[in-house]
Amino acid sequence: MNTQSATEVFVSPETVAEHFAACRYIADEPLATAVFLAIRLGKPLLIEGMPGVGKTEAAKAVAQILGRDLIRLQCYEGVDAQHALYEWNYQRQLLAIRQADKADIDIYDDRFLIERPLLRSLRNPEHTVLLVDEIDRADHEFEALLLEYLSDFQISIPERGTVSASQPPVVILTSNRTRELAEALRRRCVYHWIAYPEPGREAAIIAARAPGVAEATASAVARAVSAIRARPLAKPPGISESVEWANAATVLEKGGSPWPEAFRRAIGVLIKDEEDLALMRTELPRILDEALA
Amino acid sequence: MPLTLLPRECAPFLDFVHALRRQGFAVSPDQTETFLSAITLLGPRGMEHIRHAAIATLAPPIERMGAFEALFRAIFFGEVRAAALQDSTEDETTVNDREGHEPQGEVALEQEQGGAKASAFERLSTRDFDQTDIGLGAFRRALADALPRRHSFRQLRVHSNGAIDLRRSLRDIVRAEGDLAVPRLRRRQEVVRRPLIFIDISGSMSGHTDELLALAHATIQAIPRTEIFTIGTRLSRITTALRAQDRTVALARAATAVDDWNGGTRIGPALKAFLAIPRFAAMARGALVVIASDGLERGGHAEFESSMRRLSHLAHRLSLATPLAGDSRFRPETAALAAVLPWLDDLVDGSSAHAIARFMLTLDRPAPRASAVWKEKAHAFSH
Numbered sequence: 138m139n140t141q142s143a144t145e146v147f148v149s150p151e152t153v154a155e156h157f158a159a160c161r162y163i164a165d166e167p168l169a170t171a172v173f174l175a176i177r178l179g180k181p182l183l184i185e186g187m188p189g190v191g192k193t194e195a196a197k198a199v200a201q202i203l204g205r206d207l208i209r210l211q212c213y214e215g216v217d218a219q220h221a222l223y224e225w226n227y228q229r230q231l232l233a234i235r236q237a238d239k240a241d242i243d244i245y246d247d248r249f250l251i252e253r254p255l256l257r258s259l260r261n262p263e264h265t266v267l268l269v270d271e272i273d274r275a276d277h278e279f280e281a282l283l284l285e286y287l288s289d290f291q292i293s294i295p296e297r298g299t300v301s302a303s304q305p306p307v308v309i310l311t312s313n314r315t316r317e318l319a320e321a322l323r324r325r326c327v328y329h330w331i332a333y334p335e336p337g338r339e340a341a342i343i344a345a346r347a348p349g350v351a352e353a354t355a356s357a358v359a360r361a362v363s364a365i366r367a368r369p370l371a372k373p374p375g376i377s378e379s380v381e382w383a384n385a386a387t388v389l390e391k392g393g394s395p396w397p398e399a400f401r402r403a404i405g406v407l408i409k410d411e412e413d414l415a416l417m418r419t420e421l422p423r424i425l426d427e428a429l430a
Numbered sequence: 431m432p433l434t435l436l437p438r439e440c441a442p443f444l445d446f447v448h449a450l451r452r453q454g455f456a457v458s459p460d461q462t463e464t465f466l467s468a469i470t471l472l473g474p475r476g477m478e479h480i481r482h483a484a485i486a487t488l489a490p491p492i493e494r495m496g497a498f499e500a501l502f503r504a505i506f507f508g509e510v511r512a513a514a515l516q517d518s519t520e521d522e523t524t525v526n527d528r529e530g531h532e533p534q535g536e537v538a539l540e541q542e543q544g545g546a547k548a549s550a551f552e553r554l555s556t557r558d559f560d561q562t563d564i565g566l567g568a569f570r571r572a573l574a575d576a577l578p579r580r581h582s583f584r585q586l587r588v589h590s591n592g593a594i595d596l597r598r599s600l601r602d603i604v605r606a607e608g609d610l611a612v613p614r615l616r617r618r619q620e621v622v623r624r625p626l627i628f629i630d631i632s633g634s635m636s637g638h639t640d641e642l643l644a645l646a647h648a649t650i651q652a653i654p655r656t657e658i659f660t661i662g663t664r665l666s667r668i669t670t671a672l673r674a675q676d677r678t679v680a681l682a683r684a685a686t687a688v689d690d691w692n693g694g695t696r697i698g699p700a701l702k703a704f705l706a707i708p709r710f711a712a713m714a715r716g717a718l719v720v721i722a723s724d725g726l727e728r729g730g731h732a733e734f735e736s737s738m739r740r741l742s743h744l745a746h747r748l749s750l751a752t753p754l755a756g757d758s759r760f761r762p763e764t765a766a767l768a769a770v771l772p773w774l775d776d777l778v779d780g781s782s783a784h785a786i787a788r789f790m791l792t793l794d795r796p797a798p799r800a801s802a803v804w805k806e807k808a809h810a811f812s813h
Contacts (some may be wrong), residue, residue: 170482174468179469185492187708189746215583219597227596234608244604278584314492315712324458325466329488371706371740412736 140378142263143181143307147156162191162198163338171329172199179305181287182274183323185312186331189375191342192311193270195331199307202265212275212307218282222292224251226420245296255286260343262290262306272322280319287325310341333397334376336363343375343383350383358383361428362407368420370413382407443480446505450488461488477506503611537749565646569787573652576791578746579620580716585741592617621745623718625656625790630706630723630764631688632695632770637686638753641783642722647672647680649790657713661700661723662690667710695726705740718793719745722780724752731766735773747793749776750800756781756809762804774800 147153150169157164157172164172172195175182184192200207210221217382220280230244252260258267272280286292287308291301310326312318339359343350350358358379366373374382386396392403401421408414436444447462468483483501490498587595592615599613628647629642650656650672660666671683685691704710719741727734742748750770754760756779762771771777777800779785797803 150479166478167482167485169478170472171486174471174483174486177471178464178467180464183489213583217584225597225600227600230600234604242532244600276584313708315708317491317709323489324456324461326465326489327486328494329486330495369702369706371702 145205147173147176149173152198156202157195157198158345160198162194162200162424163334163342163345164195164198165274165334165338168329168331171327173340175309175327176307178327181310181326182307183310183312183318183326184329184331185314185328187333187373187375188313189377190331190333191376193268194377196266196270196311198410199309200268203266205266205307207268208254208258209266209270210278211270212272214261214274214276216275216279219281221255221282222253223294224253225249225296225381226251229378249412255283255292256300257291258306258308259290259300259302260285262302262304266307266309269308269310271313272310273315273318277319280322284321284325287322307343333363333366333373336360338381339363339376343380347384347387350387352354354383354387355403357425357428358386358400364424364428365417365421367406368416368417370408370410372408372410372413378407378409384400396429400425433470436466442505443469446484446502447488449501449505450490450498450520453501454490455488455490455498456492457488480506483603539795544692548766566645566783566787568651569645569791570648572791573649574622577620577622577625577718578794580584580746581618582621584619585616587621588615588617590615613629614638623716624652624713625653626713626717626745627656627658628651628701628719628721628723629658630662630695630697630721631660631680631691631693632723632726633692634724634726635722635753636692638722638782642786643672643681643684643787644677645722645783647677648787651675655719659704659710660684660688660690661695661697661721662688663693663696663700664690664691665700665703688729695723696729697721697723697725697727698731698735698737701737701741702733705737711744714741714744717744718744718790719748719785720751720790721749722786724754725750725764725767727766731769733767735769738770738773742775746774748773750774750788751776751780751786751789753779753781755779756785761808762800771801771804772799777804 146156150166150173152165154166154169154171157169171182174180184195186192190255197207200428212218225245226249230249233242233249234246253265254269258265269283270282289301290305291299293299333339336356336359339362340352340356343355343358344352347355361381362374362379382400382403385406386399389399390396390400404414404417404421443466444462447465450457465484465487468487469480472479472483474480474483484502485498487772488498493672543704547597585595587598595614595616603609627646629639629646631639635642646656646658650658652671654673656669657667658669658672660668668684670686671687672680674680674683705714725734738748752767755777758799762768762777767777776789776797778789
């Protein structure tokens with residue numbers, strides 16, 4: 138993989154958008170600006186938005202553009218320093234102590250250190266992009282743990298001292314906003330909220346992400362999904378669901394189902410809630426008629 | 431960078447930051463500096479660049495984006511600050527009904543007749559709370575011990591019945607030059623389940639609202655993770671308002687945060703709006719949900735029933751405290767109550783704050799489901 142300097146690649150928001158498009162990710166101007174600013178100011182990028190709007194995909198696209206490895210830290214309640222920063226290999230340390238007998242041995246050597254995502258990205262900032270995914274699932278203690286890393290790009294290991302990055306690593310945090318993040322964390326980041334796209338842009342996204350889908354189908358799906366999201370659903374479909382729906386309907390159509398029927402039969406790919414399905418059963422025919430008109 | 435050294439062109443940007451702070455947006459000096467750096471970096475080639483830079487670096491909460499945009503237009507385009515700024519007192523959230531319409535019926539009529547939306551002071555003067563202390567001190571002290579707990583994923587040091595903490599044990603061994611000291615143990619800690627309280631503030635509940643808010647205030651003071659919402663014609667979050675230690679201050683803040691005191695009841699749409707916002711729905715997961723309402727739903731009860739079903743699946747325990755149950759002749763026979771009964775863990779007396787407080791202090795004890803309790807009662811009544 139050919140690693141490139143982030144500041145050389147992202148010279149303006151427009152180039153960011155072009156690079157994203159080359160990775161089949163259609164970034165609007167605010168997202169391109171936020172990514173550009175985060176990279177050029179050397180700050181982490183915090184992306185918030187409803188599930189399925191492309192937050193994680195944006196991080197993957199950045200890693201792909203820069204030709205770097207994506208290190209992903211999936212957050213959950215209870216994630217702590219041992220999972221995120223580093224851990225000592227205790228069994229190995231004990232064996233080494235016994236093996237050394239009376240000789241001096243440094244049990245806090247690199248040999249006994251197990252790197253976790255944050256430390257790995259800190260030690261290798263020019264070859265990695267760190268994705269801290271769904272930070273809202275972690276608890277407040279973990280957010281506090283991240284503060285030192287996010288502001289100074291360093292972490293303190295009591296036995297070793299402070300480890301700092303040689304250059305600011307590219308860090309992207311995502312949140313579904315199931316809870317408020319601390320102000321301290323928000324203000325350390327460049328922020329972007331990904332909203333559901335307009336039908337025109339969603340059609341372009343579907344066309345980019347699902348090359349097998351005809352342009353007219355992509356437009357119809359985008360219009361229909363936009364109308365479906367306007368209904369009072371418990372779980373409005375995300376962009377990823379739209380792409381899957383377009384793909385599934387195309388597969389069914391190639392298998393012999395006529396158009397409106399193919400959409401109707403593939404609805405389980407788009408709507409994943411029993412009550413929403415019940416609501417859509419009555420409203421979908423009209424929505425599809427309007428979308429296909 | 432000292433202010434005097436900044437070029438004159440920076441003045442509008444700093445004015446914007448100051449205006450944001452005056453409207454209650456938390457903007458740190460670091461963020462201001464980053465904002466100025468971002469503008470420098472971008473050129474900028476238009477107002478859109480400045481707007482994008484402001485949003486990216488000053489990170490306004492999405493709920494207050496309207497107020498943020500209005501301020502931006504006011505500072506940079508000289509537009510008159512519209513009513514959008516009036517929603518900027520705190521981070522409380524008000525959710526309209528499911529169609530996202532403006533308040534309808536009497537509430538809308540009141541606003542039309544009253545001209546401009548009432549100021550917080552005016553509204554406060556029309557919604558006075560009974561400040562008499564109703565003696566919830568004992569409840570407040572006993573609550574933390576009376577609520578059920580759950581295992582957290584976080585671990586604490588213990589002296590028995592725990593897993594070996596290898597990291598700290600090894601440190602002890604090294605400090606003791608190889609002697610095996612008593613191994614350190616740790617175990618997952620226990621945390622109190624979150625109380626989530628919905629208070630019906632409709633006209634039919636107006637006689638109970640003051641007491642219920644006092645109870646909610648006592649609960650949040652005892653368990654800081656408590657979340658409080660009001661439901662009437664719309665859903666409003668008053669958690670932050672009630673966090674103030676002084677009850678008078680807390681209730682005054684709550685008065686400004688809620689618009690639909692003594693209006694109609696639309697419990698179903700309000701609960702549906704709650705569940706539709708992932709941030710709110712996550713609060714109900716594993717929580718002790720107490721709904722203080724008479725359950726007299728306006729219109730059909732299909733949404734009420736489906737929302738209660740969803741809440742029941744999310745919550746650890748779902749309880750409805752209705753003032754009607756204070757009457758010995760009460761039976762859950764209205765269509766709405768009969769529909770939600772299968773989803774309730776408890777349907778209890780909510781005729782006073784003390785009755786609900788007494789019930790909340792028993793939440794740790796397992797109880798049969800509400801439908802079983804009321805079936806048994808109905809059987810007893812018939813004989």
